[in-house]
Amino acid sequence: MLWKSLSDVAGRGAAIVQCVCFMDVFSNHVLQIQQCIGPSMLPTFNIRGDILVTERLSVKLGKIRVGDVVMARSPSDPRMVVCKRILGLEGDTITVVSDKGGSAKIPKGHVWLQGDNFHKSRDSREYGPVPSALLQGRVFYRIWPPQGWGFVG
């Protein structure tokens, strides 16, 4: 009796581990649901945190384009994920409107990230071009708030 109960529990445990593994693989390689909190992407996304669907394939295949909204690991804090728009790819020249001004050529393997909220966004204007290897995925759909359902352009 005890042996049967233990093997039931082990069976349930194994099923849970398999589920978790599959979800982890799916969210790392295919689709992930993430939240974008903060003012840096106003007016596109709200301050309190829109819930977005991110697809992983474009980044993995190198098919990111200027204008895409992406999730990326922050260059100044490895534990933080930021949500910004790609304003330039490697080889492009960006004219920086800031206190220092000037233009920046984006080196090989890097992109220029900028928040839609010009005045309240810490982005490449502050930390420079960002290595493409920090990009996690392309935001392509919003699922919350309900009135914001739809593709992210």
Add this chain to the structure above:
Amino acid sequence: MLWKSLSDVAGRGAAIVQCVCFMDVFSNHVLQIQQCIGPSMLPTFNIRGDILVTERLSVKLGKIRVGDVVMARSPSDPRMVVCKRILGLEGDTITVASDKGGSTKVKIPKGHVWLQGDNFHKSRDSREYGPVPSALLQGRVFYRIWPPQGWGFVGRIPSQSV
């Protein structure tokens, strides 16, 4: 009969998918076996490619120290993984010898590390592309499993060649 064969095949297929998923999760979060090819880590690692075991936890927990050998995504090519030693952490100041003689001091910004290959003359590293965001680090190399005469832990100082 056909139904039983199909469900056998589906059962095998599901078992294979479960195995692959588990191995993917394990190598992304726990341990990974990787190869370090090229001259940049001589004499510690050979040119032709030593096979190394990388642990993922130190990087995830932020417990990387100066002297650790790490695998990292290259800042200049997102598809490439490089194998270098950490010579500085955020806040440290690195003195870089320049070709013209003399040297410059570089302060490593927040969230970055300084990567350098053990092979001073033949390594493209932070001396070329600057401090590297820690988020590019994948794992800490802690054991070598090939070549056989090189079996053993990988330490925090450059070692003799095998």
